[in-house]
Every structure is written in structure tokens, then in C-alpha cells.
Amino acid sequence: MHGDSLRRLxxxxxxxxxxxxxxxxxxxLSYLAPDSVNDPTIFDDHVDAAVRAFQQSRGLIVDGVAGPDTQRALQEAQFKFGDRTLSHIEGSPLRGDDVAxxxxxxxxxxxxxxHIDGSFGVRTRYAVAELQHNLGLPGSGVCDGDTMTAMSRVNRAISPSQAFALRDYERLDRSTAALRGRLISVNIGRSALASPHTAERLSGEPLTEQLVTTDIAGRVGRILRExxxxxVPPVSEVASDSPGARSGVPSLNLDIHCDWLDQQPASGIAAYYWGLPGTGEARSPIGHRAAVLLMKELSARTDMDSLGxxxxxxxxxKVPGVPSVGLDLGYLSNAHDAERLADPVFRQTVADSIVIGIQRLYLLEEEDQPTGTLALDDVLKFNPMEDADSRRVSGL
Incomplete structure (x- = not known):
């Protein structure tokens, strides 16, 4: 459309x-489309108003004249993101709204x-290549359909400082809903502090964090295995030079603890993820998502206070490349929490809730269910077993 200026009449x-x-x-604007007027070749009042509106939106001189600057801006506005492949052309960089x-x-x-200048220069090419590396794509520096598709899946949920987590997001998005075949690390607290508020025993010993978390982790593990x-062990415990080191990296790392405070009123369950305490900004978006889902299920299925x-x-x-969640399942220093954690039925409910929360992490949006409604029987449909009719999952 470049050429001499166009103006009214x-x-x-x-x-x-x-x-x-x-x-x-x-x-x-009304009467702008060529088929809405008798003679679309005339630069009438409607075209004048449209040119002025466009100039206003682009920060150009608003004079109603389609001069070189306005025509150049219009040319750049013809492309929306996704309309074409974007790449760096030496000496003649692509320009357009899609580049911006x-x-x-x-x-x-x-x-x-x-600067957001709409020009695909060297700096933009380097940025695209770095993005592609983090998405697990070839670092060509060319923004093609695969790059745009992968970017659209993660861009909605990630804040500026979370770019390093893109590879995890892309891997999660591509994964199936099944727990079958997934590697999961479940770790336990090892404190020997015993609750003075209950005579209940596990294995004939006082109620301690190690005994409670070992029991719950064992129940979680049995269900996950079925x-x-x-x-698998935590990443830090996998020898980096072992043949199976890379294949042994878990898709989720879960630390289970009980808490203790001298102030007996402290009670309730809390979940933690890698992020900035001051702002709550998630440095591990998948870890944050997992923590939220686990907390929702535990809050909905138990009578423990939710501490968020x-x-x-x-x-x-901060396990490298592995989304991690810390769960504090209550205070052994609190009489109510200690009584609940000493109850095998309650511990099974906690284990069921954890497994269901983990399963929800891998469900697509259309497969997910409202909090507190998914049962272990429902989880079976995402994890078909060859002899499903003859087997029952622990805790059902």
C-alpha cells in the first residue's frame, strides 16, 4: 500500500x-468496509475518521492523512502473532505487530x-533461541509453528522470573494422565520428638514424626505402586555417574513431615513449594500447582485446620529440574493433631488424599474433577490394569 499520501476526497x-x-x-468503524458503501474508492468522512483513530492508537500525528508513517504502521499491523513464521533477515529485518x-x-x-519495537533483530533471534532451548526444542532462533504452540501453552501461567521452569511445564503438558510408569520420590521426616498428648503407639513405640511419616509414606507408596x-530416591541420592541417573530422576518430589511447637495451640496442615516468601512468586510452577492440589484434597477430606x-x-x-512439595501434616505438640495422626484410619485418609492430589496434577483440564470428589476407584480409569477386575487398590 506504500505510495503517495492519501487524504480526504x-x-x-x-x-x-x-x-x-x-x-x-x-x-x-461503520461504513469502512468496501462493501458497505456505494463507492469504496472515495476517501470519505468514514475513512478519514478511521485513519485518525488508527493514528491515535499508534501515537502518530493525528491529521487524517495516510502518509508514509501511517502507511508503514498499517503495513506492520497487518500481521497477528501466528500468521507467519518469524525469523531474522540480515539487512532487512521483519517488522510487524506479530514481532512486537x-x-x-x-x-x-x-x-x-x-525495546518492544516490532523489529526482528539479532537480540530477538537470540531470545527465541534461548526460549527454544528451555522448551526442549532446537535452538534455531526461528519462531515457527512448533515454537508458537509450545509458547502458548506455558505463557498463560508463568511470570517473568519463572522462565527456567519452562522445560518442566512443557514436559507436564505433553505427559499422559496416567500415574503408571511415573517416577515419584516420597521422603519422610526423621525427628524423634514424641507427642506427650497420646498414649497411642505405632509398632509399640511412642508417636514420633518418623513413625507417623514412615507409616503415611508407606501407604502412599503402596497405592502408587498398585x-x-x-x-525412587531423591535426586541428591541418585549417583550422577550411575548408568540410570538420568532415567531415575523423579517427576515429583514429595517431603512428608509433622511439626512441633512448644505452643500447644499450633495445629493444622500446610504445603510448601519453591518460591519467594515475600511475594509468593513460584520459582517452580509445577511444584506450586502440586502443593495447591495436595492442600485442597487434604483440606476437603480431613478435619485438620488448613494453614495454606x-x-x-x-x-x-530446590531439587534441580524436579517439582517438589513439602507437606506438614500436623503438629505432634497439639493434642487434636496428635490424636488424629495416631489413628490408622485417618492416616489412610491422608494417604488417599495425597495420591488423589498427585493424580490431579497430571489430569487435563477437561478430565479434572472438583476437589474432594475424585475417589481412588476413579483413578483406576487413568491407570488401567490388566487384571483390574481381580485387584483392589489399598485404602478403597
Whole structure:
């Protein structure tokens, strides 16, 4: 559409092209479309108003004249993100609204720190390549359909400082709903502090964090195994030079604890993920999602107080490349919590809740169920067994 300026009362076929360009740029005034007027070749009041509206939206001089600057801006506005493959062309960089949108996405994800100028330069190419590496895609620096699709899946949920977690998000999004075949690490607290508030015993010993968490972790493990998941040690305990080190990395790391405070009124369940305590910003988005789901299920299925989901920078949550959740299942220093945790039926309910929360982490949005409604029987449909009719999952 480049050429001499167009202004009010001009008449030519170029005015028809101008009308169409304004429509594609998002200007939706009445009587602008060529088929809505008797003579679309005339630069009438409606075209004048549309040009002024476009100029206003782009920060151009608002004079109603489609001069070189306005025509250039209109040309850039013809492409929406996803309309074409974007790449760096030496000496003649691509320009357009789609490039500006790409730069905004890259900036949001923490890869691009330049101006949002709509020009696909070297800096934008480097940012795209870095994004692709983090998504597990070839680092070509070309924003093609695969890159746009992967970006659209993660961009909605990730804040600027979470770019390093993109690979985990992409892996989670591509995974199946089944627990079968997944590697999960379940770790326990080892405190020997015993509750003075109950005479209940586990294995003939005082009620301690180690005994409670060992029992619950064992119940969780048995259910997960029957659904086909594999329990593996934490990443830190997998020898980096062992042949199975890479294949032994879990998809979720879960630390189960009980708490203790001298102030007896302290009670309730809490979940933790890797993030910034001051702002709650998640450094591990999948870990945050898992913590939320586990907390929801535990709150809905038990009578324990909910102390919420919290961001922490603990080393146990900062497992490289592995979403991690810390669960505090109550205070052994509190009479009510200790009584509940001493009850085998309650501990089974806790274990069931944890497994269901883990299962929900891998469900697609259309498969997920409201909190507290999914049963272990329902989980079976996502984890078919060859002899399902003759087997029962622990705790059903």
C-alpha cells in the first residue's frame, strides 16, 4: 500500500486497499468496509475518521492523512502473532505487530530485555533461541509453528522470573494422565520428638514424626505402586555417574513431615513449594500447582485446620529440574493433631488424599474433577490394569 499520501476526497483504487488495511489493523468503524458503501474508492468522512483513530492508537500525528508513517504502521499491523513464521533477515529485518507480540511474550518469560519495537533483530533471534532451548526444542532462533504452540501453552501461567521452569511445564503438558510408569520420590521426616498428648503407639513405640511419616509414606507408596508408579530416591541420592541417573530422576518430589511447637495451640496442615516468601512468586510452577492440589484434597477430606500453601527457599524444595512439595501434616505438640495422626484410619485418609492430589496434577483440564470428589476407584480409569477386575487398590 506504500505510495503517495492519501487524504480526504481522494478517489482511487488505493483507497479500497486502505479501507481493507484499516479493517485488518482492527479499526471497526461503520461504513469502512468496501462493501458497505456505494463507492469504496472515495476517501470519505468514514475513512478519514478511521485513519485518525488508527493514528491515535499508534501515537502518530493525528491529521487524517495516510502518509508514509501511517502507511508503514498499517503495513506492520497487518500481521497477528501466528500468521507467519518469524525469523531474522540480515539487512532487512521483519517488522510487524506479530514481532512486537513475540517480543512481549519473550519479555514476559524473562528472555528478552530490549525495546518492544516490532523489529526482528539479532537480540530477538537470540531470545527465541534461548526460549527454544528451555522448551526442549532446537535452538534455531526461528519462531515457527512448533515454537508458537509450545509458547502458548506455558505463557498463560508463568511470570517473568519463572522462565527456567519452562522445560518442566512443557514436559507436564505433553505427559499422559496416567500415574503408571511415573517416577515419584516420597521422603519422610526423621525427628524423634514424641507427642506427650497420646498414649497411642505405632509398632509399640511412642508417636514420633518418623513413625507417623514412615507409616503415611508407606501407604502412599503402596497405592502408587498398585497404580503402576515407581518410587525412587531423591535426586541428591541418585549417583550422577550411575548408568540410570538420568532415567531415575523423579517427576515429583514429595517431603512428608509433622511439626512441633512448644505452643500447644499450633495445629493444622500446610504445603510448601519453591518460591519467594515475600511475594509468593513460584520459582517452580509445577511444584506450586502440586502443593495447591495436595492442600485442597487434604483440606476437603480431613478435619485438620488448613494453614495454606506457602513459598519457601528451602534446599529440599530446590531439587534441580524436579517439582517438589513439602507437606506438614500436623503438629505432634497439639493434642487434636496428635490424636488424629495416631489413628490408622485417618492416616489412610491422608494417604488417599495425597495420591488423589498427585493424580490431579497430571489430569487435563477437561478430565479434572472438583476437589474432594475424585475417589481412588476413579483413578483406576487413568491407570488401567490388566487384571483390574481381580485387584483392589489399598485404602478403597
Amino acid at each position: 481522494d478517489a482511487s483504487r488505493r483507497v479500497v486497499t486502505l479501507r481493507e488495511a484499516l479493517l485488518r489493523a482492527g479499526v471497526t 507480540e513475540l517480543q512481549r511474550h519473550l519479555s514476559h518469560l524473562g528472555f528478552y530485555y530490549g 497404580f503402576g508408579a515407581r518410587l 500453601v506457602h513459598a519457601r527457599t528451602w534446599d529440599t524444595l
